[in-house]
Amino acid sequence: MFKTFVAAIGGLAIASTAAAADISGAGATFPAPVYAKWAEAYKAQTGVGLNYQAIGSGGGIKQIKAKTVDFGASDKPLKPDELAAAGLYQFPTVVGGVVPVMNLPGVAPGQIKLSGALLGDIFLGKVTKWNAPEIAALNKGVPLPNLPITVVHRSDGSGTSFLFTSYLAMKNAEWGSKVGASDSVQWPTGLGGKGNDGVSAFVKQTAGAIGYVEYAYAKQNHSTFASMQNKAGKFVQPTAAAFGAAAASAPWLKSPGNYILLLDQPSASAWPITGATFILMYRNQENPANGAQVLKFFEWGYNKGDALAASLDYVPLPANVKGLLKKQWAKSITAGGKPVYVAK
Amino acid sequence: MATTELASPKGAPPGHALGEVIFRYACLGAATFLLAALGGVVVSLFIGGLPAFREFGFGFLTSTTWNPVNEVYGAAGPIVGTLITSFLSLLVALPLALGVSVFLVEFCPPRLSRPIAIAVELLAGIPSIVYGMWGLFVLAPWFAKHVQMPIAMDFAPDSLVGKIFSGTPNGANIFTASLILAIMILPYMAAVFRELFLTVPPQVREAAYGLGCTPFEVIKAVVIPYVRRGMIGVIMLGLGRALGETMAVTFIIGNSHGFPHSLFDSGSTIASTVANEFAEATSDMHTSALIALGFLLFVITFIVLAVARLLLREAKV
Numbered sequence: 001m002f003k004t005f006v007a008a009i010g011g012l013a014i015a016s017t018a019a020a021a022d023i024s025g026a027g028a029t030f031p032a033p034v035y036a037k038w039a040e041a042y043k044a045q046t047g048v049g050l051n052y053q054a055i056g057s058g059g060g061i062k063q064i065k066a067k068t069v070d071f072g073a074s075d076k077p078l079k080p081d082e083l084a085a086a087g088l089y090q091f092p093t094v095v096g097g098v099v100p101v102m103n104l105p106g107v108a109p110g111q112i113k114l115s116g117a118l119l120g121d122i123f124l125g126k127v128t129k130w131n132a133p134e135i136a137a138l139n140k141g142v143p144l145p146n147l148p149i150t151v152v153h154r155s156d157g158s159g160t161s162f163l164f165t166s167y168l169a170m171k172n173a174e175w176g177s178k179v180g181a182s183d184s185v186q187w188p189t190g191l192g193g194k195g196n197d198g199v200s201a202f203v204k205q206t207a208g209a210i211g212y213v214e215y216a217y218a219k220q221n222h223s224t225f226a227s228m229q230n231k232a233g234k235f236v237q238p239t240a241a242a243f244g245a246a247a248a249s250a251p252w253l254k255s256p257g258n259y260i261l262l263l264d265q266p267s268a269s270a271w272p273i274t275g276a277t278f279i280l281m282y283r284n285q286e287n288p289a290n291g292a293q294v295l296k297f298f299e300w301g302y303n304k305g306d307a308l309a310a311s312l313d314y315v316p317l318p319a320n321v322k323g324l325l326k327k328q329w330a331k332s333i334t335a336g337g338k339p340v341y342v343a344k
Numbered sequence: 345m346a347t348t349e350l351a352s353p354k355g356a357p358p359g360h361a362l363g364e365v366i367f368r369y370a371c372l373g374a375a376t377f378l379l380a381a382l383g384g385v386v387v388s389l390f391i392g393g394l395p396a397f398r399e400f401g402f403g404f405l406t407s408t409t410w411n412p413v414n415e416v417y418g419a420a421g422p423i424v425g426t427l428i429t430s431f432l433s434l435l436v437a438l439p440l441a442l443g444v445s446v447f448l449v450e451f452c453p454p455r456l457s458r459p460i461a462i463a464v465e466l467l468a469g470i471p472s473i474v475y476g477m478w479g480l481f482v483l484a485p486w487f488a489k490h491v492q493m494p495i496a497m498d499f500a501p502d503s504l505v506g507k508i509f510s511g512t513p514n515g516a517n518i519f520t521a522s523l524i525l526a527i528m529i530l531p532y533m534a535a536v537f538r539e540l541f542l543t544v545p546p547q548v549r550e551a552a553y554g555l556g557c558t559p560f561e562v563i564k565a566v567v568i569p570y571v572r573r574g575m576i577g578v579i580m581l582g583l584g585r586a587l588g589e590t591m592a593v594t595f596i597i598g599n600s601h602g603f604p605h606s607l608f609d610s611g612s613t614i615a616s617t618v619a620n621e622f623a624e625a626t627s628d629m630h631t632s633a634l635i636a637l638g639f640l641l642f643v644i645t646f647i648v649l650a651v652a653r654l655l656l657r658e659a660k661v
Binding site for chain 1: 409410411412413414480481484485488512513514515516594595598599600601610612616619620621622623624625626
C-alpha cells in the first residue's frame with residue numbers, strides 16, 4: 001500500500017518534468033546543493049537536466065525501490081545484503097562530516113579538545129558540567145566555565161545523526177549498547193532542534209550547550225567547534241583537508257558493495273566523524289539509456305565538479321577513489337549483461 | 345426512494361427537468377467525493393498503522409519509549425504533548441480573542457474597526473512556518489532570558505514553583521510552543537467571534553442598553569448567550585487547528601519524546617514527531633508507527649469535534 005502511495009507521488013513529480021530526457025533522482029537533502037550546482041553547469045554544457053527531489057534519504061531509498069526515479073540518494077550506505085536483496089548498486093559522490101559545536105563564553109573555536117568516548121559520555125548525560133574532571137583532563141590550561149552542559153541533537157531523522165551516533169557507538173561502549181546508531185535514536189538527554197539551523201539556533205541561545213551540525217553549516221556560520229581526537233591519537237580540527245584525509249585512508253577496495261563509513265580512519269590528519277553520501281541505482285537497468293545518462297552525469301561531477309563542490313564547502317572524493325569507482329560502473333551497472341556506460 | 349425523487353424533481357418547469365437532475369447529481373457527487381476521500385484517508389491510515397498496532401497493541405498508547413534503533417514505539421509522550429499544548433493554547437487564546445472581538449464590536453470607533461478587523465484576518469493568513477521561525481529566533485531567546493533565567497535564579501529547584509517551571513533555559517518548551525499556537529489560533533477565533541457578535545440584532549442590544557445595562561452586562565447577559573452555540577463551534581475549530589499544527593510547534597517544542605516533567609520542559613506532539621521523522625524513516629515498522637500516530641491524531645481530532653457536536657446539542661435544549 002505504502003509503495004503505491006510513494007509511487008503515486010513520485011509519478012506526479014515525474015510527469016511534470018517529463019518533457020526532456022532529464023535524469024530523475026530523489027533522496028538525501030545533504031548533497032542536494034551540490035547536485036543542483038552540478039546539474040546547472042551540466043545542463044549548460046550538455047542540455048540534459050536533472051530533476052532532483054531532496055526528500056530525505058529514507059524517501060530516496062523508497063523511491064528507488066519503487067522504481068519511480070533513475071537514481072536514489074542516501075547519506076547512509078545500504079548494507080551489502082540489503083543491496084543484494086533489492087538488486088541495487090551504490091557509490092559515493094561527495095564527502096562531508098559532522099562537527100561538534102558549542103556555546104562556551106570565552107572559548108575560541110577548536111580550543112576545546114574532545115575524544116569520542118568523552119563525547120559519548122556527554123551525550124549520555126554522564127558528564128554534566130563543563131569543568132568536570134573528564135573534560136579538564138583533555139583541556140589543560142583552557143578556562144572551563146562552571147556551566148551545566150545542555151545537549152542539543154537533531155529532532156528530525158537525518159544522515160547527520162546517523163554518522164554522529166555511529167561514531168559514538170564505535171567509541172563509547174555504553175552508547176553502543178544503550179542507544180545505538182540510527183537516523184533517529186532515543187536520546188538519553190537534551191533537546192532536539194529541527195535541521196542544522198534548529199540545532200545551531202538552540203546552541204547559540206544556550207550558554208553551555210553542545211550540539212552537532214554538518215561541516216558546511218558549521219563553517220559558514222563560524223560556529224565554535226571542538227577539536228576531536230582521531231584514531232591516531234592526534235587532535236584535529238574540521239577542515240576540508242581533514243575530511244579528504246579520512247576518505248583517502250579508508251579501505252575502499254576491501255569494502256563489498258561500497259558499504260563504507262569513513263568514521264575513525266587511521267590517517268594522522270583524518271577528522272574522525274567523516275562520511276560520504278551515496279547514489280543508489282539498479283544493477284540491471286530496464287532502461288539502459290537513462291542509466292547511461294545518470295552515470296555520465298556523475299562522471300562529469302567526478303571529473304569537473306570538484307571546484308563547484310568545494311565552493312559549497314563539500315569535500316570531493318580523492319582522485320584514486322574516483323578512478324576506482326568509475327571502473328566499477330562498467331561491471332556493476334548493466335542491461336542484458338552489457339555495461340550501460342563505460343566511463344573514460 | 346431517493347433516486348425516484350432525484351429523477352422527477354418537484355416544481356421544475358417542463359424542459360428544465362434534465363438540468364435539475366444533473367445539478368442534483370453533481371451536488372450528490374461532490375458530497376460523496378468528500379465522504380469517500382475522508383473514508384479513504386481513515387482507512388489507509390489505519391492499514392498503514394496496523395503493523396504498529398499489532399506489534400505493540402494497547403501499549404502503543406501508554407508507553408513513552410520511542411526508540412527507532414530497537415524498533416520499539418510508544419505514543420504516550422506525543423499524545424500528552426499534543427493535548428497539553430492544544431488546551432494550554434486555547435486557555436491563552438480564548439480570553440484574548442474575546443477581548444479583541446468585543447472591543448471591535450462594542451467600543452472601537454467605526455473608522456478604526458474595519459482596518460483592525462482586516463489586520464486580524466491578515467494575521468490569520470500568515471504561514472505557520474513563519475510563526476515557527478519567529479518563535480525560534482525571537483520568542484525563545486527572549487523567553488529564556490527574561491522569564492526562565494529569573495525563575496531559575498530566584499526559586500530553589502525543589503520548591504513548588506521550581507518544579508512547575510524547571511527546564512533548560514533556552515525557550516524551547518511546552519509553554520512557548522503553546523504560546524505560539526495561541527498566537528496562531530487567536531486571529532482566526534477573534535475574526536469569527538466578531539462576525540458572530542455582529543449577528544446579534546441591534547434591537548436586542550439596544551434594548552438592553554435602554555434598560556440601563558453597562559457594556560459588560562450587555563456582553564455577558566445578552567450578546568454571549570445569543571451566540572453561545574456558534575462560539576462553542578469556533579472554540580472547537582480553534583482547538584482542532586491547534587491539535588494538528590505542525591511546523592511552528594516542531595521548531596520550538598524541543599522535540600524530546602517522553603512525558604514533559606514541567607511546564608518549561610521540552611516535549612513533542614504527534615504532528616511534530618511525524619514531521620520530524622517521516623522523511624528519513626527507512627524501516628517498515630518506523631513508517632508504520634508514524635502512520636499509526638497520524639491515525640491517532642485523526643481519532644483525537646474526531647473525538648474533539650464529536651464533543652463539540654454534543655455540547656451544541658445540549659445547548660439547543
